[in-house]
Structures are given as C-alpha cells and as structure tokens.
Amino acid sequence: MAGIASGPLVVLDEGLSFWGGFDPVDGVVIDRSHPQRGVSLSGKVVFMPHGRGSSSSSSVLAEAMRLGTAPAGIVLGEPDSILVIGSLVARWLYGVACPIYVGCAGELGRGHVELGTT
Amino acid sequence: MYLTEDEKAMLGGEAGEAIRIAMDLLVEAAAAMDAPRLLEISGAHIDGCLYHGRAGLDFATALATAGGRVVVPTTLNVSSLDLLHPELYRGDRGEAEASRQLMTAYEDMGCRPTWTCAPYQLPERPGFGEQVAWGESNAIVFANSVLGARTNRYGDFLDICCALTGRAPATGLHTDAGRRATLVLDIEVPEAWKDDDLLYVAVGLALGQIAGTEVALIEGLDGRAGEDRLKALGAAAASSGAVGMFHVSNVTPEAETFGGEPDRRVRVTGRELIATLRSLAGDGQLGAVSLGTPHASAAEIEELAILCAGRRAKVPFFVNTGRDVAARVSESLETLREFGSTIVTDTCTYLTPILGQVEGVVMTNSGKWAYYAPANIGVDVAFGNTKDCVESAVVGEIVNTGLLG
Numbered sequence: 296m297a298g299i300a301s302g303p304l305v306v307l308d309e310g311l312s313f314w315g316g317f318d319p320v321d322g323v324v325i326d327r328s329h330p331q332r333g334v335s336l337s338g339k340v341v342f343m344p345h346g347r348g349s350s351s352s353s354s355v356l357a358e359a360m361r362l363g364t365a366p367a368g369i370v371l372g373e374p375d376s377i378l379v380i381g382s383l384v385a386r387w388l389y390g391v392a393c394p395i396y397v398g399c400a401g402e403l404g405r406g407h408v409e410l411g412t413t
Numbered sequence: 414m415y416l417t418e419d420e421k422a423m424l425g426g427e428a429g430e431a432i433r434i435a436m437d438l439l440v441e442a443a444a445a446m447d448a449p450r451l452l453e454i455s456g457a458h459i460d461g462c463l464y465h466g467r468a469g470l471d472f473a474t475a476l477a478t479a480g481g482r483v484v485v486p487t488t489l490n491v492s493s494l495d496l497l498h499p500e501l502y503r504g505d506r507g508e509a510e511a512s513r514q515l516m517t518a519y520e521d522m523g524c525r526p527t528w529t530c531a532p533y534q535l536p537e538r539p540g541f542g543e544q545v546a547w548g549e550s551n552a553i554v555f556a557n558s559v560l561g562a563r564t565n566r567y568g569d570f571l572d573i574c575c576a577l578t579g580r581a582p583a584t585g586l587h588t589d590a591g592r593r594a595t596l597v598l599d600i601e602v603p604e605a606w607k608d609d610d611l612l613y614v615a616v617g618l619a620l621g622q623i624a625g626t627e628v629a630l631i632e633g634l635d636g637r638a639g640e641d642r643l644k645a646l647g648a649a650a651a652s653s654g655a656v657g658m659f660h661v662s663n664v665t666p667e668a669e670t671f672g673g674e675p676d677r678r679v680r681v682t683g684r685e686l687i688a689t690l691r692s693l694a695g696d697g698q699l700g701a702v703s704l705g706t707p708h709a710s711a712a713e714i715e716e717l718a719i720l721c722a723g724r725r726a727k728v729p730f731f732v733n734t735g736r737d738v739a740a741r742v743s744e745s746l747e748t749l750r751e752f753g754s755t756i757v758t759d760t761c762t763y764l765t766p767i768l769g770q771v772e773g774v775v776m777t778n779s780g781k782w783a784y785y786a787p788a789n790i791g792v793d794v795a796f797g798n799t800k801d802c803v804e805s806a807v808v809g810e811i812v813n814t815g816l817l818g
Contacts, residue, residue: 310625310655315785319466325788328693345625346566346655349785350460350548353568358466373626375655376582377568379445383438384570388471395445 298394300368305339307331312348313355313378322364341366346375356381360391368394414443415450423578431481431522435574439582442571448582456539457487457576458532460548461569462519463764464493464512472570473518476577481522483576488527488535490549491708492516493765496528497736497758504766522573528759529735531644531708533560541666544587546575551707551781554647557658559640561666563587566657586628586657592671594660596624597678600633606683608637610645610798611816614780615686617646621654622689623679630660630672638664641713648707649780690817693783695793700773702726702806703762704799705733706782711742713799718745720803726753727809731768733757753806763789776802776811 308330311317316326322337346352356378359365365385369378374397382393416424424440426433443451461469493512495501502509520526527535532547533555539545541561547553548567556562565585567575575581585591598620606612613634620629638646638661650656660668704717709732717732732749736758739746746756755767762768763786768775774793777783783794795811804812 312652314465315788327787328784347621347625348550348652348655350550350553350566350568350572351463351465353570354461354463354465354469357468357472357570361466361468361471374446375626376442376446376571377566380438380442380568380571380574383441384472385468387434387438388468388475397445 298368298392300340300394302338302340302367304342305331305334305336306342307344310343310345310347312352314349314351316348317355317359319355319359319362319364322359336366337364338367340368340370342370344372346371346377350377352377353381353384356393357385360385360393361389365393368396370396370398373397414440414448420451420580429480431476431479432577434476434479435481435577439571439574439578439580443582446582446584448584450583451580452544452583452587453579454485454544454546454575454581456485456543456545457483457572458490458547458549458552459487459519459524459572459576460490461573462489462492462516464508464515469569470511470515470518473515473573476573477518477521481577483523484579485576486537487524487576488532489519489524491528491530491760491764493760495757495759498756501755501757501767502765503769522577524576527735527737529708529737530761531710531735534708534710534735534738544581546572546581548572550651551644551648553657554651554659555644557586558647558660558665559643566655589671592628592658592667594630594672595627595676596629597675598623598629598631599678599680600631601680601682602633603683606816607635609815610642610778611690611796612686613638613642613646614649614778614796615690615816617649618653618689618693618780619681619686620646620659621650621652621656624650624654624656626655626657628658628660630662630668630675632662634661634664636664641710644707645780649784652781652784687816690796693794694796695774697793698773699728699795699805699809699811700771700775701729701731701768702776702802703731703782704778704802706761706763706777706779708738709734711738714738714742714745714749717799717803718748720800721752721754722748724752724807726806728806729768730754730806731757731762733761766790768792776805778802
C-alpha cells in the first residue's frame with residue numbers, strides 16, 4: 296500500500312502477533328517468547344520476516360495508529376493481509392498512515408528505509 | 414484487478430454506502446495480496462467482535478450506521494464478555510460497555526450471536542471445498558485443514574468486508590496452488606506418547622515455529638489424531654506461527670491431493686517436542702486450571718465429566734466452551750459444576766479478566782492458552798494433558814504422568 300515512512304529501523308528476528316504481542320498503549324513488544332520483547336516500535340520502521348498469530352492483529356495495529364503509538368511503517372518479508380487491512384481501516388477512520396511494504400530483508404542496508412508503493 | 418459488473422456496482426455505491434466502503438477496502442487489500450480477482454463466498458466468521466480498543470468499535474459502528482447487512486450466513490467469534498454468566502467479569506465497567514456496543518453493532522449487521530472461537534463445532538459448519546471468509550486464527554486453520562473448506566487468514570475488518578460483499582480475494586488458500594505443501598514435518602513419536610493429547614500441542618507449537626506461513630505435510634501421526642486433537646494442533650501452530658493450513662498424512666482430507674513434492678523436509682525428534690513444550694512453561698505451585706481453548710467440544714466436555722464425576726477440585730478450575738455446545742451437554746456441565754468447575758461461555762479465560770488473582774501457575778492442556786495468557790493476563794503456565802489437569806486439581810498440586818512426567 297502506498298505511502299512514505301521514515302524512522303529508525305527495527306528488525307524483528309521473528310514474526311510478531313500484534314494482538315497478544317504488542318501493547319498499543321505504549322507501543323512496546325510484550326510477547327514473552329519474542330527476541331525483541333521490551334523494544335518500542337513507536338515511530339520506527341519495522342522489518343518483520345512474516346506475520347504471526349492472531350487475526351485480531353488488524354484491530355491492534357489500527358488502535359495503535361489511532362493512539363499514535365504505531366510503527367511509522369512496516370516492511371514485511373511475506374505478504375500479510377491482516378496488518379494491511381488494519382492500516383487501511385485506520386487511514387480511512389482517522390486519516391493516519393502506516394505504510395506497509397512487502398519486500399525482503401536484503402533491501403534493508405541502511406538505518407532509514409523509504410517505503411514506496413507495492 | 415478484474416471486477417465483475419456486480420462488483421463494480423458495489424464499488425460505485427449502487428448497493429449502498431456500507432457495501433461501497435467494504436468493497437473499497439476489500440479491493441485495496443486484495444490488490445496488496447496480489448489477487449487477480451475476487452471470488453464468491455458462502456459464509457463468514459467474524460473475529461472483529463472482540464474488543465481491542467476504540468478503533469474496532471468506530472469501524473463497526475460506521476458500517477452498521479451506514480446500513481451494513483451481511484449477505485452470507487455469518488457467525489461471530491468470542492467477545493470480551495460472557496453474556497450467559499456476566500457475574501464472571503472482573504474488569505473495567507467502561508470497557509465492558511464498549512465491548513457490548515461492539516457486539517451489538519455486529520448483531521445489527523445480521524451476524525449470528527454464536528460467540529465461539531470454534532464455529533466448526535456448529536451444525537452448519539462449511540463442507541469440503543466450500544469457499545468462506547473466516548477470521549480467528551484457530552478456526553481458519555481448522556476450516557482449511559480438517560474440513561477442507563477454503564479461507565485465507567482474514568483479520569478483523571477484512572472479515573466483515575467479505576461478509577457484507579459476499580466476496581473474498583481469489584488467492585492463497587482459496588486456490589489449489591496455495592494449498593500445496595511446501596514442507597514435510599517428519600515427527601518422531603515415541604511409543605509412549607502416541608495417545609497423549611499433549612503430543613498434538615507440541616507438534617502444533619513446533620509446526621508454527623518451523624513453518625511460519627508455509628503449508629506443511631505432517632508425517633508420523635496416525636488415526637488417533639481426531640478432530641479435537643487436530644483442533645489443538647492447529648490452534649498452537651496458528652499461535653507460534655502464521656499457519657493457515659496443514660496436512661497430516663493419511664488423516665486430513667487433502668493430504669494426498671496437495672501433500673506431494675514439497676521443497677524441504679524437517680525432522681522433529683521427541684526430545685525437541687518436549688523442549689518446545691517446556692519453553693512455554695513456568696514453575697511454581699498450582700494456582701488454577703483452565704481448559705477449553707479453543708472452546709471445548711461436546712466430546713471433550715463429556716470425556717472431562719467422566720474424569721471429574723464424584724470428585725472435587727481443590728483449586729479454581731475453568732472450562733471454556735461455546736453456548737451452542739453448552740446447550741447440548743447440560744448434564745455433563747452439571748457434573749463439572751459439582752466438581753467445582755466454573756463454566757465460561759461466549760469468551761475465554763485468557764482474553765478477559767475472569768480468573769482474578771491466581772496464587773501460582775495456571776495449568777492448561779492448550780498451546781494457544783499457554784502462548785497468549787502470560788502477556789494478556791499476567792500468569793505463568795504449566796502444561797498437562799486433560800487427565801493430568803484433573804488429577805492435579807484434585808490433589809492441589811501439579812501431577813504429570815504424560816509427556817512431561
């Protein structure tokens with residue numbers, strides 16, 4: 296989905312279920328078994344190898360976007376419609392953006408990544 | 414993307430504002446999924462009725478206010494509230510009120526108030542080859558793998574967009590190509606574990622970790638993998654990974670059709686299975702027991718009632734099930750109540766404040782519960798098969814005769 300995001304890069308070593316794994320109130324990873332537990336994703340460009348877990352992750356991403364705690368953008372190694380629809384709905388409801396780009400880890404050499412249209 | 418004349422009309426607002434909004438979002442999501450077109454569905458299961466904050470309520474209210482009505486039979490997932498046992502809820506009243514408003518918005522759109530995460534236990538579950546749009550990760554994996562119905566992993570919001578338009582993106586697990594196994598999981602099952610429920614939980618957790626989003630063919634399990642064990646396996650795999658479908662050799666309906674010619678093979682030893690279970694388990698005294706995640710089936714409740722009959726639990730003991738199943742097994746539920754069990758319907762003990770303050774670890778037979786409960790409700794977990802969970806509750810401390818013994 297279209298959009299430009301910029302921010303410090305956070306590379307997640309494993310997929311993250313936003314529902315049950317991310318707290319939309321403070322923007323931090325809370326999944327106890329995730330390698331990046333405790334890391335803040337707010338305002339970051341987050342690389343995630345693939346989606347994970349709950350289909351409620353759409354709601355959690357949308358809620359985080361409403362609250363202003365969401366990542367600036369997400370780069371997914373594999374397509375994941377669950378996060379895409381969360382971002383689309385928050386954009387429609389509140390006019391806020393969290394572009395999601397499906398790319399691959401090899402493209403991410405620098406601390407900042409420009410996200411284009413898929 | 415190719416759209417039919419009907420679909421173009423929906424997008425143009427000719428079928429009303431709610432359908433225009435739903436079609437607009439659906440088409441954009443479908444484009445992001447590289448779907449060449451949409452396909453017609455015959456049913457939907459909505460996960461969006463579980464409250465996660467204002468955004469979900471704003472969305473459902475907007476669609477309902479715009480006159481949204483589902484055009485296919487649509488069931489509803491668990492919510493945050495147990496409407497049959499409202500006294501169990503110990504959470505914030507304001508949040509309870511918002512949860513109730515969200516549930517009402519989905520009912521107003523014509524969805525059936527089934528309030529279960531196991532819609533495949535309802536009499537009208539989809540048949541083999543049927544195209545549906547389901548939310549709820551465990552239900553998705555069960556529909557594809559065990560029923561042979563076809564759905565992608567639909568998140569909140571996209572599920573209701575599909576139900577309002579009767580369409581879904583024609584890609585992924587809706588297509589033959591998307592259902593082909595790309596991976597074989599070769600399970601080493603020690604003889605003593607062949608009939609242990611926890612085997613299926615451990616295989617599911619390992620499957621999710623190894624497969625991620627891939628479709629795997631599992632080898633090494635046998636005819637003892639009935640529906641309830643496949644439910645437990647799929648729910649665990651959809652928690653530790655993003656698994657939307659798996660095949661089990663000689664067990665699931667499409668294993669022969671789509672199980673051939675995988676790209677890679679991974680061997681999982683018994684030792685690794687045990688380590689997978691232990692990685693989610695904490696230590697401590699037994700504080701409570703929670704069973705029925707995903708919602709217990711009628712067969713599971715009847716089996717549990719036999720184990721519990723004439724005995725008494727020393728610690729709080731919870732069983733989650735759907736209201737439809739509960740109505741079918743009321744006698745067995747009475748036996749469970751005499752045992753000291755609290756019966757929870759419409760929601761689940763890891764979603765919402767029901768357990769209260771627990772002194773010690775919570776024992777469960779569910780990989781999904783073990784995966785999410787620590788972060789959601791702040792408890793530590795111990796695993797046991799159903800029988801060991803009952804024995805532990807009776808003696809008041811953790812008993813493991815099975816896989817972890």
